[in-house]
Amino acid sequence: MILGHLAIAGIAKLTRFRRESLLFLSLASLGPDLVDKTANMLFGMPGRGMSHSLIFFAGVIFICGLIWRSFKLNTDTLTAGVLMWGSHLIGDFVQLQVLFWPFLSPLEPGTKFQMAEKVRLFYVDKLYPDQFWLEMFCITALVILLLSRLFTTKKSAAMVIIQSKPSSAELDSL
Secondary structure, three states: OHHHHHHHHHHHHHOOOOOOOHHHHHHHHHHHHHHHHHHHHHHOOOOOOHHHOHHHHHHHHHHHHHHHHHHOOOHHHHHHHHHHHHHHHHHOOOOHHHHOOOOOOOOOOOOOOOHHHHHHHHHHOOOOHHHHHHHHHHHHHHHHHHHHHHHHHHHHHHHHHHHOOOOHHHHHHO
16 A cells, blocks of 8 residues: 555665655655556556556666666666565565466456545455555554654764863863
8 A cells, every 4th residue: 555655665765765855766666556546547447457567667677777878867766766666566465467467367457446445445444464564564664764763863963962062171272
């Protein structure tokens, strides 16, 4: 679900990809849903459709690689985007027939995506327990990282204030 993908983007921002934009990491992490949910609402395609497949993922990597090479952009940004898109596929526990589309089977037509119903099925009914607990783990990890940064930052700021106080020897020399 959405919160888990955003939590993974937040973890990436706080750990490995500090220089990358949180907006970029979030959009890359939500990439497959942005494509498939839009196609579902507009054209009745499956909610987990072609952009949740490995062949689409390979196409995204190829196109992004061409763009990065053409404009000589930072490779860390490409790596971050690819990892975020891949984390989405892992976090969704994508079914094999979708993951290996079109090689295993054609995609089944999807029912219209309804956010409120999906949220109820996911968080209240816990229809997908493995995915639910993975999301809870990611959100908890993000909260722990944020809290540790908060306490580390306060401690560091306090240490700077304490350390910037002149010693008595320095005061005597004045």
